[in-house]
Amino acid sequence: MTKLEEQIQILDFPDLGDERGNLVVVEGGSAIPFDIARIFYIYGSDEEVIRGKHANLKSEFVMINVSGTSRVKVDNGHESRIIELNRPRMGLYLKSMVWKEMYDFSPDSVLLVLSNEHYDPKEYIRNYDDYLKMVRK
Numbered sequence: 001m002t003k004l005e006e007q008i009q010i011l012d013f014p015d016l017g018d019e020r021g022n023l024v025v026v027e028g029g030s031a032i033p034f035d036i037a038r039i040f041y042i043y044g045s046d047e048e049v050i051r052g053k054h055a056n057l058k059s060e061f062v063m064i065n066v067s068g069t070s071r072v073k074v075d076n077g078h079e080s081r082i083i084e085l086n087r088p089r090m091g092l093y094l095k096s097m098v099w100k101e102m103y104d105f106s107p108d109s110v111l112l113v114l115s116n117e118h119y120d121p122k123e124y125i126r127n128y129d130d131y132l133k134m135v136r137k
């Protein structure tokens with residue numbers, strides 16, 4: 001059984017800013033633990049919305065609230081944890097096969113997501129019971 005703490009990681013990016021303001025750089029293969037193939041961002045989601053609710057056979061992700069805050073519930077079928085994304089220098093790295101739910105979006109939340117894979121709906125597991133069967137067998 002893989003431990004959740006081995007499947008996720010909180011990343012802390014350095015601030016290269018100066019008196020002109022903040023600057024955060026994330027490069028694939030160094031600050032980001034994979035080569036970046038896809039970027040998407042989520043904004044305008046109300047506080048009561050729950051997004052995600054899926055796991056991925058192949059995709060890994062790094063999530064960054066570049067503005068505002070949100071919460072991510074991560075779950076591997078055995079353990080779960082809630083992580084608040086609340087600063088632009090913080091990243092949440094998720095390996096493949098982690099179930100995730102994003103919620104509690106602040107009105108100014110912009111959730112930036114980086115992935116190692118191009119979008120492929122076939123590698124998304126969207127049914128939680130199917131997910132549990134896969135990770136518990």
Ligand code: TYD
Nearest residue numbers: 038039040042050051052053054118119120
């Ligand atoms: P969905 O996976 O439900 O978003 P979230 O994970 O934020 O809840 O995706 C919503 C729609 O957008 C769905 O029709 C699939 C499409 N989509 C893409 O075409 N490419 C992508 O990279 C993503 C994340 C979604």
